[in-house]
Amino acid sequence: MRKEVEAKPRLIGSCHSEGLLIVATGPAASISRIEETIALMIPEKDYPFTFKQLRTSILNKIIDVTKENDADTIKRALGEVYSDMFTNIGVQRSVLECLESSEAPVFLYSFDFFNPKSWGLMGHRLPYKGALANFEFTADDLRVLEITTKLWTNFAKYGDPNGSAFDTSSSLSDLCPPFRWEPATKENPQRHLSIALEPSMHETFKNGRPLLFAKMRMENVSIKSSATDSVSDSFSTAPYNCYDVGDVVKSCDSTGRWMGKSPGVYENPWGWTNFTVCFKMDFENVKYRLCVTRADYATRPKEKAEWPP
Numbered sequence: 001m002r003k004e005v006e007a008k009p010r011l012i013g014s015c016h017s018e019g020l021l022i023v024a025t026g027p028a029a030s031i032s033r034i035e036e037t038i039a040l041m042i043p044e045k046d047y048p049f050t051f052k053q054l055r056t057s058i059l060n061k062i063i064d065v066t067k068e069n070d071a072d073t074i075k076r077a078l079g080e081v082y083s084d085m086f087t088n089i090g091v092q093r094s095v096l097e098c099l100e101s102s103e104a105p106v107f108l109y110s111f112d113f114f115n116p117k118s119w120g121l122m123g124h125r126l127p128y129k130g131a132l133a134n135f136e137f138t139a140d141d142l143r144v145l146e147i148t149t150k151l152w153t154n155f156a157k158y159g160d161p162n163g164s165a166f167d168t169s170s171s172l173s174d175l176c177p178p179f180r181w182e183p184a185t186k187e188n189p190q191r192h193l194s195i196a197l198e199p200s201m202h203e204t205f206k207n208g209r210p211l212l213f214a215k216m217r218m219e220n221v222s223i224k225s226s227a228t229d230s231v232s233d234s235f236s237t238a239p240y241n242c243y244d245v246g247d248v249v250k251s252c253d254s255t256g257r258w259m260g261k262s263p264g265v266y267e268n269p270w271g272w273t274n275f276t277v278c279f280k281m282d283f284e285n286v287k288y289r290l291c292v293t294r295a296d297y298a299t300r301p302k303e304k305a306e307w308p309p
Helices: 020-025 031-041 051-062 071-101 139-158 206-225
Strands: 010-015 106-111 192-195 200-202 230-232 242-247 275-281 286-293
Touching: 010 071, 020 071, 031 051, 031 071, 051 071, 051 206, 071 106, 071 206, 139 192
Parallel strands: 010 106, 106 192, 230 275
Antiparallel strands: 192 200, 242 286, 275 286
16 A cells, blocks of 8 residues: 555654563563563574574673673663564564655654653553642653654644744744754664654664664565575585585665565576575675585586686
8 A cells, every 4th residue: 555655754653661561560570581582582483593693682782791780770671672572673664664665754753751750550651640649740741742742743734843944833942952853764764863851863773673673574584485595504505416606695775675576686697597595694784605506507608617707
């Protein structure tokens, strides 16, 4: 449907720590529990050759396990894992899909304001009803409320949370220092606004974890859906009865998706029909080598006796 309907601006985001409620109501937080939760997100059956490396990379982005961590640090780290699992990854993937499907701007945000005096089980949702105790909004609460309301109103009226130069009432200059909410781009789908007392732009969303997860999952889906390529667990050694013929470049667009009508578009200048892609994947890149059967290798042009040239 996104391809059929007229593209419209999007406003997408999440709160700073979406997973804290689960931490508060679940079993005690610990490093082992963090590792178990990450393991659920990166199952061995889906990433049989890289799951250990991927799990370690995610863990290192959440907490430093080489030093002693107090209970509060561990709880916060577990909250980040839950936030990624239930919200952040989906938010980042939605941004990627919107950027891929249209040229309409996508405004990504993280709501980072927090009033510690408002905390209590569900109290952050129902303070105005006095469900748990008397509650009064502070001046900071009201100012952030006004900032957020104006951003949302501007977006609804003009398709741009920054407002309109022809409407002075859409300006936020009387509420906070000047800023401009820039949309996310294909070059940087993490670009987002941190909504706080002083809103500010940032180039990395949630320490980069949601983007890494989103790309990892899209990469895995693409590999699984390939009907023509087989994937080896070896990076440096060709499969039995095959020749390792050197590096190969997988064609990708800026979001890490596969290009072409079918997944697995590789540079294959000799037109080999039976080949295996040996790969080594980490979060920063995917390195590939091309291996061909001995029979196909024998059909190479005479003037190109060796590969690489």
